[in-house]
Amino acid sequence: MAFTRNERRLLTASAVLALCFCLAAPAGAMHIMEGYLPVGHCVFWGAVCLPFLAWGLISIKRIVAQHRKAVLLLAMMGAYAFVLSALKIPSAFGMSSSHPTGTGLGAVMFGAPVMAVLGIIVLLFQAVLLAHGGLTTLGANTFSMAIAGPFLSWGLYALLKKCRVNQTVSVGLACALGDLFTYVITSLQLGFSHPSAVGGVGASIAEFMGIFAVTQIPLAAIEGILSAVVFMLLQSFAKPELREIGMLQEVR
Amino acid sequence: MNKKTVITILVLLLICVGIAVYPLMINEDSDFGGADGAAEEAILEIDPDYEPWASSPIELPGGETESLLFCLQAAIGAIIIGFGFGYLVARKRYNRQAAE
Numbered sequence: 029m030a031f032t033r034n035e036r037r038l039l040t041a042s043a044v045l046a047l048c049f050c051l052a053a054p055a056g057a058m059h060i061m062e063g064y065l066p067v068g069h070c071v072f073w074g075a076v077c078l079p080f081l082a083w084g085l086i087s088i089k090r091i092v093a094q095h096r097k098a099v100l101l102l103a104m105m106g107a108y109a110f111v112l113s114a115l116k117i118p119s120a121f122g123m124s125s126s127h128p129t130g131t132g133l134g135a136v137m138f139g140a141p142v143m144a145v146l147g148i149i150v151l152l153f154q155a156v157l158l159a160h161g162g163l164t165t166l167g168a169n170t171f172s173m174a175i176a177g178p179f180l181s182w183g184l185y186a187l188l189k190k191c192r193v194n195q196t197v198s199v200g201l202a203c204a205l206g207d208l209f210t211y212v213i214t215s216l217q218l219g220f221s222h223p224s225a226v227g228g229v230g231a232s233i234a235e236f237m238g239i240f241a242v243t244q245i246p247l248a249a250i251e252g253i254l255s256a257v258v259f260m261l262l263q264s265f266a267k268p269e270l271r272e273i274g275m276l277q278e279v280r
Numbered sequence: 281m282n283k284k285t286v287i288t289i290l291v292l293l294l295i296c297v298g299i300a301v302y303p304l305m306i307n308e309d310s311d312f313g314g315a316d317g318a319a320e321e322a323i324l325e326i327d328p329d330y331e332p333w334a335s336s337p338i339e340l341p342g343g344e345t346e347s348l349l350f351c352l353q354a355a356i357g358a359i360i361i362g363f364g365f366g367y368l369v370a371r372k373r374y375n376r377q378a379a380e
Contacts, residue, residue, distance in 0.1 A: 117300045159346070232326055235326070
């Protein structure tokens with residue numbers, strides 16, 4: 029998409045700021061817990077998020093200005109992430125609990141950048157009021173749940189669309205794998221910051237994958253199915269809005 | 281929405297419930313602690329000297345207050361989603377009536 033001059037300035041500024049932070053601090057979960065990432069890593073992940081947040085703000089402004097009709101849907105997508113990330117569900121793998129992210133559906137419909145902003149709102153709420161996740165780890169958690177996951181969902185959906193896979197199935201698959209990818213990233217983030225004395229970074233990553241990613245598999249399936257259900261409901265009740273954002277395919 | 285869609289949606293929701301309930305049935309003595317708690321333990325195992333250098337700005341008094349806030353989060357979201365679908369469903373119905 030083409031950016032206006034002010035938008036380009038905002039993006040450049042955020043990217044430059046991000047670069048400064050990254051250079052200044054060369055870095056040596058469910059959400060990652062407060063205080064469990066070294067300072068350098070916290071700053072690094074926070075910096076990486078900045079350009080995406082700026083991009084997200086621009087996209088939201090665009091949607092509000094150009095697709096007024098679809099704003100209700102956008103609010104519903106934010107609310108969907110809010111609900112899903114509050115649900116701690118027991119998992120058959122690992123015998124522990126975790127929660128879905130709920131950020132995939134919004135990413136598929138409105139593009140991934142939007143979810144960076146909506147996702148950080150959810151994470152702030154949880155970090156400040158619920159002592160879940162954390163303010164120091166906000167950057168890392170935002171990157172995994174509000175950026176990496178949504179971007180995977182967005183990309184995968186585009187790919188499936190090109191392959192002419194059924195739209196509802198594509199939405200479900202994209203959301204499920206985006207959810208899983210979030211926790212793969214969380215495991216990588218923890219693995220890099222806490223390398224094991226014996227096996228190094230690799231062993232640590234494997235350890236955290238076992239905790240986060242494996243637990244998440246059934247939950248990812250739930251998120252995929254739920255997202256597909258919500259999308260089916262929208263297909264029957266929100267046709268004008270879906271047409272507005274270009275999500276309405278074959279009308280049977 | 282035709283009958284087939286309604287049935288598909290109900291079946292899909294049942295599958296979701298099944299996935300969530302199944303672990304509770306096959307393992308009755310697990311308390312299903314959070315995966316973040318398990319990760320804390322793993323970090324301390326890998327790196328026994330690691331000291332968490334920050335703690336949450338607020339200390340919740342206990343599990344009850346935490347569940348209150350989680351409920352609140354789900355409730356706020358559910359209100360917005362419910363309002364949205366209520367609006368969309370009613371609009372479709374009244375549009376159809378107006379067309380007739």
